[in-house]
Amino acid sequence: MSEPLKIAVAGLGTVGAGLVRLISERSEDLEIRAGRAIEITAVSARDRTAERGIDIAPYAWHDDPLHLAVLDDIDVVVELIGGSDGIAKTLTEAAFENGKHVVTANKALVAHHGLGLAHKAEAAGVSFSYEAAVAGGIPIIKSLREGLAGNSLHRVYGILNGTCNYILTAMSEQGREFEDVLAECQKLGYAEADPSFDIDGIDAAHKLAILASVAFGGEVNFDAVHVEGIRHISPMDMQFAEELGYRIKLLGIASIRADGLEQRVHPCMVPVDTPIAHVSGSLNAVVADGDFVGTIVQEGPGAGAGPTASAVAADIIDIARGLRVPTFGVPAGQLKAIAPVPMQRHTGAYYIRLMVVDKPGVLADITAVLRDHAVSMESVLQRTRDPGEPVPVVMTVHEAEEASMTGALEEIAAIGAIVETPRMIRIESL
């Protein structure tokens, strides 16, 4: 039996504590599976004395996480500090320079600096692993990079942020307002005090950029992701979605088109009979479409100590077993720089809700604008008439180009009888 694989853990928050627990509780079984013992030998965190429900006395303590990168007896540095820059990046680079593998759960780091770090890991002959960075416990990186490696994938999409999905599910099932559910999430610790990363779609965009790179063999290109969050979703839109046969989900969608790579994160109306419509609460799901395999759907917990520790552990076991795959599935130098398709060139169907003060001729004005932008209406819904009060007018339109749609909406917003900013939600047939 080989030498033990020695691990240093930087960051002992929920996930770090979960990983320590996993490795100590399951050490015997891990040794059998990996063919060698897996031992945590050093740790670092902000506060040595914090209560974490684990005993860190057996591990060498380092106040400075950067020390972990230079320890002689360490094979793998597990980076659980977070943040796209700063100490997480410095530590990762220092670990590579010292010939150590890095396992991380840090989606921001991989999304922003994945390509450069992949080059550095390759030059050092070590692994840079990040299964935990995307979709928590779902082994989606391994599935795309290895399990579906025989395919040309043309689309990958999913529910990538559990907080948003929890909020949208609660809004849909309980008819509640966004702000109300968000406040509850913050109280329960499901959402951060500053929830912007989650609810504005940035976290999902980090994950999507990573998925797209692995799925299509392209350079990670986070800056090219079109990002919208869920702040403007209202119970009224939820209700109209239901009536039209849809659910509203925040999706990340990456697809290969003839003219390049489209990457977008925004609320979508998805048909109620698709698997993705039924992924509820804080669950995540990822769907991959390939030429030979067809469509594969994976669903599971997208966050939390246990699922994330499971993913980190899988990466560690791979390293212990000696399994090495290029960071994004192909050598860093052979990743393609796929041209990004700007959102204005996206085509799709749309749901539009206008708040209209009912005056003669308003609908004629609206439809004229749509016609002028070559946008073809599919259905229109005007429930109540309340003279003097604004009422919702809901339209769905057939496939149109985003540029036409946004142009039309700008003009429509300027019509006198339209009293609020028009709401637009894209319809995905999937």
Added chain:
Amino acid sequence: MSEPLKIAVAGLGTVGAGLVRLISERSEDLEIRAGRAIEITAVSARDRTAERGIDIAPYAWHDDPLHLAVLDDIDVVVELIGGSDGIAKTLTEAAFENGKHVVTANKALVAHHGLGLAHKAEAAGVSFSYEAAVAGGIPIIKSLREGLAGNSLHRVYGILNGTCNYILTAMSEQGREFEDVLAECQKLGYAEADPSFDIDGIDAAHKLAILASVAFGGEVNFDAVHVEGIRHISPMDMQFAEELGYRIKLLGIASIRADGLEQRVHPCMVPVDTPIAHVSGSLNAVVADGDFVGTIVQEGPGAGAGPTASAVAADIIDIARGLRVPTFGVPAGQLKAIAPVPMQRHTGAYYIRLMVVDKPGVLADITAVLRDHAVSMESVLQRTRDPGEPVPVVMTVHEAEEASMTGALEEIAAIGAIVETPRMIRIESL
């Protein structure tokens, strides 16, 4: 760049032809992903001249598949012949003896001889890979063996036979009889002329035994799987299931209990709000429950040329990349011989349908038998009364031991007013 990986393919049916197509169409990309070229150099099949939609002229032809095992320039033998014994087994063993890796889609072979073959592969220092043997294109073996390797899994279950799921879906959605849908399947080529392997649950049992071994680190034990098929499922039971809030699915379920390993394949009533209830048509799905990760669901096409070729290709790419994992996740000598739990010790809820000639006192007789066997009734449903004609009486019972339930059913069957064999379908809460 390393030497090309050289492949011999034995068996050129749908899957074999699909694999040849995948490897030739995608050769450039595979070479980038694998870090070396992947080349088919030799093939063997029953009929050299059969029309397969592929050109086999570039490959050395061998009438005898066993020749593939001794070719000097071959690294991997792909066994797509099928059957648990005979030529498939002989070829696999011969390949190992000659130091060649084997990739197979043959579930019967792995279920019956997996342990012995794993020992032989290990002794020869080669891989024995079978991703395509379970759930077609879903990379479930890799997910369990690597992606979830940090977990102690306690249950794995799923829809493992696409033919059965197609039949049950059509029966449920169209109210049709089993025999009618089966005949259609046979006409369309979805079911074999002798459909027994599929519809009697044997194919699903093969796959379940393999999944259980990988999930729990135990020796494959196909003989211990309790197997029932779907021949006796009727539209009437489908309809009652719907009314009770269930769908009927053929599931394979393997779970670890305090007293050992339970493995069973049989029709189940599953709550309509579970993901598994919505897996329709010929799709497969596998669910794994782990201590750290929670529940992971994977869904996709369970058969067909493309999906199966995708899985075979993934195994080949792993070999080309130099990734080696023990056949069932732990070295063959360390697989546990987990005690099988006989089906009579299973506990669960049950649906029972009796055809009863309505006579005073019949229900009293039935309930007395249940009471005597300590089986507690949850609900009873008797729709129509038609004097002289048998009418269905449907009952659901609370959690009971299988032995009690079967004992009770035997006695109930002997009651004079019961005119057909009582039908029993197990209810899984999942």
